[in-house]
Amino acid sequence: MTHPLDYNPEAIRAEHVSVRSRVEAYLKQIEQHKSLNAFIHVFAGSALKQADTLDDKIRQGTQTGKLAGMVIAVKDNIAVKDATLTCGSKMLENYISPYAATVIERLLAEDAIIIGKTNLDEFAMGSSNENSYFGAVKNPHDTGRVPGGSSGGSAVAVAAGMCDAALGSDTGGSIRQPASFTGTIGLKPGYGRVSRYGLVAFASSLDQIGVFSRTPSVAAQTLAVIAGADKRDSTCADEDVPDYHARLNPSMKDITLGIPEEYFQDGLDGDIRNGVRSLIDKMREAGARVREIALPMTEYAIAIYYIIATAEASSNLARFDGVRYGFRAEDPGDLNEMYAQTRAVGFGEEVRRRIMLGTYVLSAGYYDAYYRKALQVRRKLKEDFDNAFEHCDLIVSPTTPTPAFALGEKADDPLAMYLQDIYTVSANLAGIPAISVPAGTSNGLPYGMQLQAAPFNEQKLLNAAQFIHSLNLT
Numbered sequence: 402m403t404h405p406l407d408y409n410p411e412a413i414r415a416e417h418v419s420v421r422s423r424v425e426a427y428l429k430q431i432e433q434h435k436s437l438n439a440f441i442h443v444f445a446g447s448a449l450k451q452a453d454t455l456d457d458k459i460r461q462g463t464q465t466g467k468l469a470g471m472v473i474a475v476k477d478n479i480a481v482k483d484a485t486l487t488c489g490s491k492m493l494e495n496y497i498s499p500y501a502a503t504v505i506e507r508l509l510a511e512d513a514i515i516i517g518k519t520n521l522d523e524f525a526m527g528s529s530n531e532n533s534y535f536g537a538v539k540n541p542h543d544t545g546r547v548p549g550g551s552s553g554g555s556a557v558a559v560a561a562g563m564c565d566a567a568l569g570s571d572t573g574g575s576i577r578q579p580a581s582f583t584g585t586i587g588l589k590p591g592y593g594r595v596s597r598y599g600l601v602a603f604a605s606s607l608d609q610i611g612v613f614s615r616t617p618s619v620a621a622q623t624l625a626v627i628a629g630a631d632k633r634d635s636t637c638a639d640e641d642v643p644d645y646h647a648r649l650n651p652s653m654k655d656i657t658l659g660i661p662e663e664y665f666q667d668g669l670d671g672d673i674r675n676g677v678r679s680l681i682d683k684m685r686e687a688g689a690r691v692r693e694i695a696l697p698m699t700e701y702a703i704a705i706y707y708i709i710a711t712a713e714a715s716s717n718l719a720r721f722d723g724v725r726y727g728f729r730a731e732d733p734g735d736l737n738e739m740y741a742q743t744r745a746v747g748f749g750e751e752v753r754r755r756i757m758l759g760t761y762v763l764s765a766g767y768y769d770a771y772y773r774k775a776l777q778v779r780r781k782l783k784e785d786f787d788n789a790f791e792h793c794d795l796i797v798s799p800t801t802p803t804p805a806f807a808l809g810e811k812a813d814d815p816l817a818m819y820l821q822d823i824y825t826v827s828a829n830l831a832g833i834p835a836i837s838v839p840a841g842t843s844n845g846l847p848y849g850m851q852l853q854a855a856p857f858n859e860q861k862l863l864n865a866a867q868f869i870h871s872l873n874l875t
């Protein structure tokens with residue numbers, strides 16, 4: 402599917418299309434689709450101003466950046482200077498960030514336009530975007546359904562044509578699952594590929610910033626700009642950043658696909674199973690080799706993810722205490738009551754549940770039984786992947802067991818919600834890159850194929866995405 406606003410830097414530089422006209426067209430889309438609730442804040446004024454400055458530069462023949470005129474939306478847990486940084490929480494409802502995330506500085510330095518901040522599950526905890534203090538986000542393919550989460554606003558902003566690309570964050574699937582539900586491409590880079598400086602931490606050993614787009618080409622261009630070492634994030638690796646876009650190569654020759662049986666078990670929607678299988682056949686016909694691989698630790702992935710993620714979250718969210726940031730409860734009796742009331746009122750139910758779970762698994766009596774054990778199993782799971790990548794280039798599976806579910810359907814059942822992440826959390830636990838690419842529809846609802854690769858092999862993911870994209874499946 403081609404969109405009238407497909408990003409074409411040559412056309413922009415040749416003045417065939419003005420940056421202002423692109424920003425105006427996107428602002429119009431945002432206005433028209435307001436009821437989807439994808440944005441928390443729209444930067445109409447500053448985006449238009451940025452566009453005019455850029456159009457002037459182009460007219461004068463001044464050199465412009467690599468992403469000149471690309472319009473990007475940003476999940477509201479990534480810091481943009483002097484803009485809100487709500488994290489979808491009452492706790493930070495009125496908080497303004499005094500600085501910009503590294504990824505934002507890099508995008509702006511290449512002349513991308515930031516059009517606004519997108520809605521999300523509170524502190525990126527959730528799989529449906531129903532946990533936002535600013536209300537649920539709706540799926541444009543069926544407004545009675547969720548867009549997935551936690552980066553639901555970013556996914557919808559891209560799916561409904563409100564921007565060229567959007568940044569999200571992925572701790573256990575929060576880019577790939579909403580990408581699958583909305584028919585967009587969602588790329589989670591491997592751990593250390595992209596700086597986390599300026600991303601509000603959920604679980605620091607799992608979090609990565611990544612990209613939503615309608616085309617592999619836009620994802621490749623964006624990743625090339627945001628990736629790479631950052632002295633402000635010591636976990637960000639000092640590895641070369643390839644020109645992902647120039648090297649996009651849809652050829653399936655010499656690619657070995659690994660198919661993990663563990664990802665095709667009970668609970669997987671029949672249409673998705675068949676669709677993913679037939680797409681694997683198409684990749685084979687195009688020259689790929691296909692082989693079965695084993696990822697035996699998969700059955701423990703959800704359990705260890707929800708121990709490690711909640712443990713880290715309970716520690717990371719300790720800073721929201723009514724003293725340093727944002728919201729403070731009114732009229733507390735004393736200091737302790739102020740902390741307690743601030744956190745009881747400022748955080749929503751899911752965030753409080755996770756803080757309690759995390760505090761529990763880290764407490765003296767349970768640390769060994771839960772947290773330490775989870776770390777040990779995490780290592781074993783990582784070894785599964787190391788072994789698998791000795792025999793294949795890409796691990797192929799569905800992204801989610803089902804297409805988008807109805808609003809409210811799982812809201813009262815945290816366990817059912819957690820099972821949404823069954824295919825996605827492993828990549829974060831192992832620190833590897835993964836992508837979701839639209840692969841078909843089930844009863845009219847999109848679903849994605851997930852591809853996972855060895856560390857720093859984002860190029861292979863983008864190449865395969867390019868192949869799949871060229872099949873025009875959706």
Ligand code: GLN
Nearest residue numbers: 525527571572573574575
């Ligand atoms: N849905 C998962 C969770 O609720 C993943 C969230 C994420 O990746 N930020 O924790």
